[in-house]
Amino acid sequence: MATAEIVAMLLTWTPFLALGFAWNILISLVAMAIGTVLGAVLARLRLSSRKPLAHASLVVTELTRNIPTFVFLFYLAFLIPAELEVAGNLYAVPAWLKASLALSVAVIGFVSDNLLVALRHQQSRNHAAALLFIPSWTSYLVTIVMASSTASVIGVGEIVSRCNIVIAAVGGDETMLWVYTYAISYFLLFCFPLNWAMGYARRRLLARIGTATP
Template sequence: MMSNWTVTRVTWRAPVLAAGLCLLAAVGAMAQDGSAGRPSALASLVIWMPFILKGFGLNLLMSVLAMTFATITGVILGFMQISPIALIRVPAKLVTNLFRNSPWLVILFAIMFLVPFQITLPGGDKVMIPDWVKATFGFALPVMANVSEILRGAVVSIPSGQWESAESLAFTRAQTLRHVILPQCIRRMLPPWMNWYALLTLMTPMAAILGVNEALGNTQAAMEAAGSRPEFLIPFYLFLMTIFFVFIYPLSVYTRRLEKRFAAVS
């Protein structure tokens, strides 16, 4: 009981502490601004907060869509990796290793420039592809490869006796995977899956490099619109760090608790 209470206490105190540091930094920046007739750094931050939070909403949308796509395709790719047919298994391993060992930024640039800006439908209508959609697809590819490897590792970690028991019951390979192996794999896969979602969310600000109006891009645009004064750097960027921290930190704490719980069950 005491250990669970401690984890819960840390979960709530750390984001509050981070928000307090952000506020103190903004107040400090305001104290340094002695120019008359110009809004302080704190006042400017308050004005632009909704704009920055709107960009953060796009970060969350990209992370959810990318993780959904990566999970579905990663599971399919993982099953292909464990296929007994070499013609299926070998290409799946190549794709997995390619995207697992490629820099995210390189993949992002490749997707942004290789995917067309618009597509023409059979009827002749043209549909624009937003940059954030292409960025979402770019972020999904390396996560897809890692989800594939997570599934492969989880299946391999199941003792061979499980396969032999299912075979003795006349289960086919597909039935064994569905009814025996996968239920045991889910609890092994969930903590690393959550870690990869947290990492994916933290990587989404890279989309600002390519002009996507997410939280980082909106923060930079807000500072420029407010006058690009040096005292804006600490409060604006610390606020940006805080909103990501407040979202990600509880996930990381919950992931650690899941790991401990599943380790105890195992």
């Protein structure tokens, strides 16, 4: 396949693949939203003066840290039905939401641990150190975006799943290499700037902490 043909093929399928990557972003953002809320609750409970409550929240955090996301994805895919009946009405449970729920488990453990540290810094009036949670959270979002491709195994039409459709439609041994390389570029263009920006923010905050230390 000539270079011009490869470029033309990729351009033709770009809207289709870009929509798939939009699903990756949506899955990741929903996972981060769910995980952040529940993780924040656990972090607060771990600061509780009631030892049984603090211990229970720590145990839950440990569980979320050690549940394999990929296995849990299959578990939810089979456990949660395609439709739920609520008050006599049927509501669809899309596969992408199941993927978000599976990924959110890892986020819960991450937020519980990292927000706990931030809250302790906040209590000690070390606001710059507390703000380190923000670049850490954003960097973890990048990790979740990369992990969101696992959603393809339960039928979500994200970018990897759509790459397979393109490869099957176009055919040819070279197609697979170029299509997957093109898909990688989506992740690279999204993740690299965020990682760089968060690394810069982290260095600035650490510099402020070092300056503030007597």
